[in-house]
Amino acid sequence: MAKTRQQLNLENLAYISAGSIVDVEILTPTASKRIKTEFVGLLHERFVILNYPSAKRLSNAGEYLKDGVVVIVRAVLETGGGQVIAFRQQVMSVSSHPARLIYLNFPTEVQLFSLRSQTRxxxxxxxxxxxxxxxxxxxxxxxxxxxxxxxxxxxxxxxxxxxxxxxxxxxxxxxxxxxxxxxxxxxxxxxxxxxxxxxxxxxxxxxxxxxxxxxxxxxxxxxxxx
CATH class of the missing domain: 2.40.10.220 (predicted glycosyltransferase like domains)
Known part of the structure; x- marks a missing residue:
């Protein structure tokens, strides 16, 4: 059976390079907070792992980055001519040992769009x-x-x-x-x-x-x- 577009989009998560910088938008009741951190990896259909941001990157957003919070993650794919992949999901857990990491629930859907989708x-x-x-x-x-x-x-x-x-x-x-x-x-x-x-x-x-x-x-x- 042919794969759906959504299944193909989910497969593109594998093209986010380990160590690459991703944009994380933390959604709060009043306003969103945006931070940068590194993509660590993923376990298919289980979770996505991000590095916990440094204090310099985190600024005053640390109090919002906790279990259950909804975030939007955006990353530039190494392949695909500058495409950006984005998904929305909850923080599953923030670990402290052996390294401080952020675990996100595995997304059920993702969006792909081009950095050049806007008129320049x-x-x-x-x-x-x-x-x-x-x-x-x-x-x-x-x-x-x-x-x-x-x-x-x-x-x-x-x-x-x-x-x-x-x-x-x-x-x-x-x-x-x-x-x-x-x-x-x-x-x-x-x-x-x-x-x-x-x-x-x-x-x-x-x-x-x-x-x-x-x-x-x-x-x-x-x-x-x-």
Whole structure:
């Protein structure tokens, strides 16, 4: 019997690489909290295992990360041309020995969508990218959507090691409105004298639309969400 689309989507969980960074959205009665942590692995039809976030990543969300809490997990698949896999499930247990780990109930359904499912609008916004180790690089935001940006830097070095790292995009302080965004580098394309980072941002769609309006970017070209 042919497999259903949902069964095929569930099989894609196996393509989340151990050690890769995943986005975890903790759902609370008042607001959601978003944190980053590492994907550890899974036991099919039993549970999914995540690393317990470091204190720096956890910030003030620790009190919400406990048994029974519902979370949404999003991860970029190594295969599939930049597809994101997402699922919603309850925290089964948080272990403390031999390592602090988060066990999630195995999802019954997952969603797949492309990082490029949003219309990207060409821009030339000067900015700099900053990494957690305090390194900074000057560059240009070449295009923008409600979910991410393409950031171009001048460099002859191999920057592929920066894939899956956290970063901050900072615009000139003279810019109107929001001047800093956080995100994760999901792709790195190297050229002879430059490199391009495909960055998924953590800002909400409303925040991105406000930012675009502040910079006179025409929102009418945006397609409806898939």
């Amino acid at each position: 609008i060409p821009t030339l916004l000067a900015a700099k990218i900053k990494f957690n180790d305090e390194r900074e690089m000057q560059g240009v935001i070449k295009d923008i959507s409600v979910t991410g940006v393409m950031f171009d830097v001048k460099s002859k070095a191999d920057l592929s090691e920066l894939k899956n790292t956290q970063c901050h995009i900072m615009l000139d302080k003279n810019n109107k409105g929001v001047t800093e965004f956080s995100g994760q580098i999901c792709s790195v394309k190297s050229h002879a004298t430059s490199a391009q980072f495909g960055i998924q941002l953590t800002a909400s769609e409303d925040e991105m639309k406000t930012f675009m309006k502040d910079h006179f970017i025409d929102l009418s070209v945006l397609e409806p969400l898939v």
